Amino acid sequence: MYINCHTYYSLRYGTFSEEELLRLAIEFGQEALALTDINNTSACLNFVRLAKAGGVIRPVIGVDFRHNAQQLYVALAVNNAGFQEINDWLSEHSHAHKNIPDLAPSFKNVQVIYPYRQIQKLNKKHFEDYEYLGLDLDDLTYFHSSEWRIYTHKLVFLHPVTFRNKTDFNVHRLLRSIDNNILLSKLRFEQQALPSETFVADLENSLTNTGGENYIFLLENTKKLLDTCRVDFDFSPNRPHQNLQTYTQSLEEDMALLREKVNEGLKKRYDVVTEQISRRIEKELDTISQMSFVAFFLVNWDIIQYCKRMNYFHVGRGSGANSIVAYLLYITDVDPIELDLYFERFMNLFRTSPPDFDIDFSWRDREDVTRYIFERFGKKGQVALLATYNTFQHSGAVRELGKVFGLPKHEIDLLSEGTFVYEQLDATSQLILRYARRIHGMPNHLSVHSSGILISEKPMHYFSATDMPPKGFPTVQFDMIIAENVGLYKYDILAQRGLSKIKDSIEIIKQNQPNAPDFDIHDTKPFMKDPLINNKISQAQCIGCFYVESPAMRMLLKKLSVDNYLALVAASSIIRPGVSQSGMMREYILRHRDPERRKLAHPIMWDLMEETYGVMVYQEDVIKVAHEFAGLGVAEADVLRRGMSGKFRSTDEFRRVNMQFIENCRKMGHPEKIIHEVWNQIESFAGYAFAKGHSASYAIESYQCLFLKTYFPLEFMVAVLNNGGGFYRVETYIHEARIHGGEIISPQINLSSIETHIVGKKIYLGFQFLSGIEEAVISAILTERSQNGPFTSLNDFLDRVAIGIEQIDILLRIGAFDFTGINKRTLLWEAHYRLNKTPPKTLQQELFRTPPKHFNLPKLTSSQLEDVFDQIELLGYPLCDPFDLLLETPVQTHFVEDMPKNINQVITMYGYWVNHKRVKTSKGERMLFGTFLDQRGQWIDTVHFPPVAAKYPLRGRGIYQITGKVVDEFGFLSIEVIEIHHLAYIIDPRFAETSEKSNVQNKKLPSNITEPTRKIYSSSLG
Structure with a gap:
């Protein structure tokens, strides 16, 4: 009878998984078992799921509440309400980063077991109905003389299970050392578990013989305690989902609202509503209703409405773009009728896994969107972020263990990088590698899923305790796999910089070109017919434009001479590993360029995929082939498509559909060779290709970027710079701006801001690009300039801004005070004299400003080359042509x-x-x-x-x-x-010897270095 079992989700404490715990329990003949990880509920749901599936162990769940390694009490859930109480209690303290109190609260549906040592410490003499006193084997040797021996009916067997064997105990001690960030030799007794925390081989005999008395009644009490605990969750494939069930007050109102919003969108999206469109809408609404996802669509619609009110840009992508209902609700901007997209790819009655919308927002806006979701739907604790498990990987495990064993850094680096011969390592290094393999894959700490948000019908603590990470939103303690198992389907709220580039470009255009013609960036159909934009695509002139700027996409765009929307959609999927590695990318290019080669396509494949020359390019093509070529139902064909991914490849469901595919093909009279050839094509890429709707969403965003770059290239490149660039380094986008006629100006004290901005064709680089400049200094400069006007001189600046010599040195060397007309070397000397390395921490306004002391300095000069090398050091690239810096x-x-x-x-x-x-x-x-x-x-x-x-x-x-x-x-x-x-580059004149310096300074940079046709940027030299 074990009511205090740990898995490795007792982070940096436990040593094995919940699956292994159940296996051990069966091996030791247990009928019921309690999982109680330390201040954590990560494994609870999966433990219940696995136990129910195995049918041998009755699962009990709870939490081992501790302060550091000190056990305070164990709480077991009597029922689901009790599990929620436990989660409420744990989360309250986790959110506030408070220590767990020594005494448990007055639970209503929870059994609480205090360990004997804690009872002694508290001198607890009164026990509520739900409170028990837990004894371990070690306690029994002297318990017969304890004053608490009279509480016979309250005594239960509280023996922790943390290890399988001695090796696990060693792993535990290493984990505890890592957790406490100390050497193994410094690990104290109270910071670790006892080596006896394993399943006991002959438990009844051990209890009978301990302390000379028969404590067998402890097992009877413990069994009764376990019998009171019955927590259950539904993990069956056909169970109803646990998401928010209704958006309004009822299912009927939800359906009426959904129809209303669909009809509103229909009038805006389509000039002519065909019979095909009407049938498609009814078909989707019927499926959405049958699968109880009406509220799911309305919640996503609600989120999009908020974003429209806030002028936040979004892109709905993924398989959700296959839904005309999503298109009419403006969740996506891809017309599934135009692209012949199967709704079944997104949602169908055969599909056991949940549908989800991948909605991208600007990286600047996503946090506010997340806040809105929590406030709008989470007033009763029904919203939380999904977690992920950060696990020990080889490099991290080796580094942590190396520190625990006290290895010097260079030896840790050697082991971490794998640059060693194992047989030549010393015993300690070999030991580290052996134990690194032991902890490899164990959870190290909980993190936050990149995009997943849960919105449930029940309070989230019904399923899990929550943490409060730095993002400031409650986060459950399990991952998306467990969430799906229990019926919680995530909403994907993602961030990308591409949308920020588009949004920022529009604002910059309004400021820099207030008389520019109006345009609707969301009306992309004119962009797709614009010959200037399509020519840019065909020539791969797409630097800065979302994913189409990468070298691989530049190559593909040129090979295909892509000059239209559908071709760009295809290119977006062809570049994926499944298509390219299967050889189908090359075959597609060949058929695209040579009409005669298209005749090689099988007639059926050509009929199904004429748009892509009979070559499977999209995930939907698998559905097409399985449906038309093999005669599978569309929903069953999607099961086949999903079965291609590694996650589902071994499932019985996939094997059944696989066999049915081959059998159907034979019945339809296809030659055996063709059957297996088609099957091999499906199998080779389907798990890696994009959904067509996903590719279409990406293509739309690319056209938006390309429109901006074609007609407003400088404003667009400024937006790109302010959003962290893209595939390439900053200097590449500065080069691109110069190619389009921009004049790049280094940060200026009176004209620059934190971010880059443009005036006419002059692009002022932002202070953010200056290496070593402090945020506080930038803030002080901008605040002072805003309140009291531009700076008139260096002395005026030093009178108004508290700044250290290191910071003013950066500003002077980059040329921020060039407006003074004074050589920067002279200004540097003046700054040193003024500040004397001890600037005031604050400045007070003077009623009468006294002029600064004048110093007679020798005439100082600096060469153009010295300026360039200062730029390289402070910006990372010079504002001149790097070819002019070559030694020869x-x-x-x-x-x-x-x-x-x-x-x-x-x-x-x-x-x-x-x-x-x-x-x-x-x-x-x-x-x-x-x-x-x-x-x-x-x-x-x-x-x-x-x-x-x-x-x-x-x-x-x-x-x-x-x-x-x-x-x-x-x-x-x-x-x-x-x-x-x-x-080789020329020698930096700032550090050259006298003779070298003279020669270098005599080198004149070309007078035409500012011409936009030249490539004028670089990076650190060598």
């Missing part, structure tokens, strides 16, 4: 524009490194794909096969001399590198 001027032979004339020829080019990607070949060898910019700002794409990658490794940022063969693959030109060399 390159003998240029070719530019990107020369590549078409030199196909299959070996040429030499010079390129500034942008990025590179490492990949492994089928033989496990390393090769590289590189991205560079030539001297005219055009993109160079390189391929480095394994021998070249090994012989000529890339050394990061800088300029390279690239020699290789020009290769044309489907119209996309790249360089197959033969050799590549990193070129």
Whole structure:
């Protein structure tokens, strides 16, 4: 009879899973068992689910309440209401970060067991009906003389179970050391469990022989206690979901409201309502009603309405875009009729897993959207964030254990990185690696799911205790898998920077071009027909535009000459691993470029997917093939589609549909070879391709970005900079702005803000890009400037802003005081004299300002090159062409524009490194794909096969001399590198020797370096 069992969700304490706990309980002949993790309920629901499925152990759940490692009491739930009471109590203290009190509250449906040592400490002599005194085997040796021996009816067997064996005990001690951040040798007795906390082989005999008295009655009392506890949750596949059941007051009102909002959207979305549209709406509404998801749609609609009121942009994507009801509610902007999207991909009666909408918001807006959801739907504690488990992985486990064993950092690094020969390690290092494997995969701490929010009908504490992480919203203690098992289906509220770029661009355009023509960024259909925008896509001129800017997408767009919406939708899915790795991406490109090759498509596949030349590109294509080619029902076909993912691949349901697919194909007379060929295509990619609606959502957002970049390129690039860039580094987007005519100006004390802003064509970089500048200093500058006007001189600035010499040094070196017309070296000396390294902490306004003392300084100068190297140090890139910083001027032979004339020829080019990607070949060898910019700002794409990658490794940022063969693959030109060399820069004149400095300073930068046609940006040198 065990009423105090721990799993490894007793974080950094327990040593095995809830599955293993149940296995051990069966092995030791238990009929009922209580899971009581320490201040945690993560495993409770899954423990009940597994126990019910096994049918051997009756599960009891509760919590072992402790202060650090000191056990205060164990609480067992009598019923579900009792579990909620326990969760309320635990959450109250978790949210407030308060210690658990020594005494339990007056529970109504909870049994409380105090350990004997705690009873002694409290000198507790009165026990309520729900309170018990727990004895362990060690307590029995002297309990016969205890004054509490008279409470016979209150005595129960409280023996903790934490380990399986001695190894587990060792793991426990290591975890406790990690938790307390101490050396193993410093771990105290009271910080750890006893090694005896295991299942006892002969429990009755142990109780009979302990202390000379028969304590067998403890087992009878414990059994009676366990018999009072009956907690149950429904985990059956057909159980009703536990989400909010009604949005209004009743199901009938909900359905009426949903129809009303659908009809409102119908008038706005469609000029002509066809019979097809009407049938589709009725079909979806019927399914939504049957599956009890009316409130689910209305809650999402409500969230979108709030966002419209707040002018927050959103994108509804994922399989939810397959729903015309979602389209009419403006949850998504993808027309499923136009794209022939199956609703069954999103929701059907056969589907056992929940549907969900993936709704993206701006990263600036998502927190407020989350706040709204909690306030709107969580007034009775019905809303919480989902949790995830951060587990010990090899590197982290090795590092933690290395600290526990007292290893020096360089030895920990060696073990963590795996750069060792195991046999050559000392005994301690080998021990660390062995125990790192033991704790690998164990939960280390709870974290917050990236996007999942639960909105339940019952209070969330009915299912779990909640934590209060730094985000400030209650978070359950289980993950999305457990949530789905019990019927809680998440709402996905995600954040992305792409939407912020769009929203910010529009605001910047209003400020910088107040007379610009009006446009509706949400009306994307005109964008899709715009030849200027489509030409940008076909030429892959998409830098800054969401996901289409990456090197892989640039390559694909050029190979396909993508110049329309549907082609961009297809490209969004073709780039996914399943399509590309199965060979279908290449086949799609071949058929796209060669109409004759399309004849290779099987007639049935061509009829089903003429739009994609008979090649499966989307997840929906699996449904099409299974439905039309194999004769499966659409809902069953979606089961097959879901079965492709690793999570469901082994399920009986998938195997049944798999067999039915083959059997149906045979009945329909398809040749055996074709059956298996089609099946192999399905199996090779379906788990990795995008849903078509998902790709369409991404394509719409890309068109919005492309519209802005085409007609308002400078404002758009400023928005990109202010939202953290994108796939590339900041300097790439500065280059792109300059290419489009922008004049880039370093941060200025009177003209710059925290973020970058634009006036006309002048782009003032924000203070946020200055390395080492403090937020408090920026805030003080902007506040003072706003209240009392621009600064007139350095002395005026120092009189008005409290600043240290290190901070003013940054501002002077970047040229923030260039407006004074005084050389910055002179200003630096003046600042040093004024501040003397001890600036006042605060400044008081003076009634009569006395002029600062004047110092006679020698005439100081600084060269243009010194300014450039200051920019490199403080911004990370210079505001000049990096090619002008080369030690030796390159003998240029070719530019990107020369590549078409030199196909299959070996040429030499010079390129500034942008990025590179490492990949492994089928033989496990390393090769590289590189991205560079030539001297005219055009993109160079390189391929480095394994021998070249090994012989000529890339050394990061800088300029390279690239020699290789020009290769044309489907119209996309790249360089197959033969050799590549990193070129040297000139010496930084600030640190050069006198003779070198003289030579370097005499180097003049070209007078035309500000021309927008030049590539004018760089990064740290070398």
